[in-house]
Amino acid sequence: MALIRREIREYLPPSTVEVLLSEGETVVEGGTELVPGGDASRVFATVMVTADLARLADRFRDRPDAATAARVADLLDGHPDLAPKLAARIRSRLPELAGDPAAVQWEIVVDAQVRVDGTEVLIDADIVAAPTGVEVG
Numbered sequence: 001m002a003l004i005r006r007e008i009r010e011y012l013p014p015s016t017v018e019v020l021l022s023e024g025e026t027v028v029e030g031g032t033e034l035v036p037g038g039d040a041s042r043v044f045a046t047v048m049v050t051a052d053l054a055r056l057a058d059r060f061r062d063r064p065d066a067a068t069a070a071r072v073a074d075l076l077d078g079h080p081d082l083a084p085k086l087a088a089r090i091r092s093r094l095p096e097l098a099g100d101p102a103a104v105q106w107e108i109v110v111d112a113q114v115r116v117d118g119t120e121v122l123i124d125a126d127i128v129a130a131p132t133g134v135e136v137g
Helices: 014-023 066-076 082-091 094-098
Strands: 025-034 040-052 104-117 120-134
Touching (some): 014 066, 040 082, 066 104
Antiparallel strands (some): 040 120
């Protein structure tokens, strides 16, 4: 039996997730699902974020190489802050994507996948948003 146990735990703090999403190059595409009668029902969108660790090297202490990018991608995939932060980023775009300038509340479902290409961490998220009502005030 060991007298002293040692544990090394790696995780991405929420601030790292925020930097990757806010500093990465982001592309948003989407549109609505039409239901009979011509009213828009749900919004389907894709959010693609490319965070190049080499370009963000001045923001982090870790070496911005392919091995670090692979580890970041592993830790980011399924991270509890990823889906909520992506939903928050797309929320303001939903009225535009829906073609309806009226402010509404949205139920947003995010399915995100994370992969890596060299020093780039690539986040691809499929978004389904359904209006739940008109916002007051």
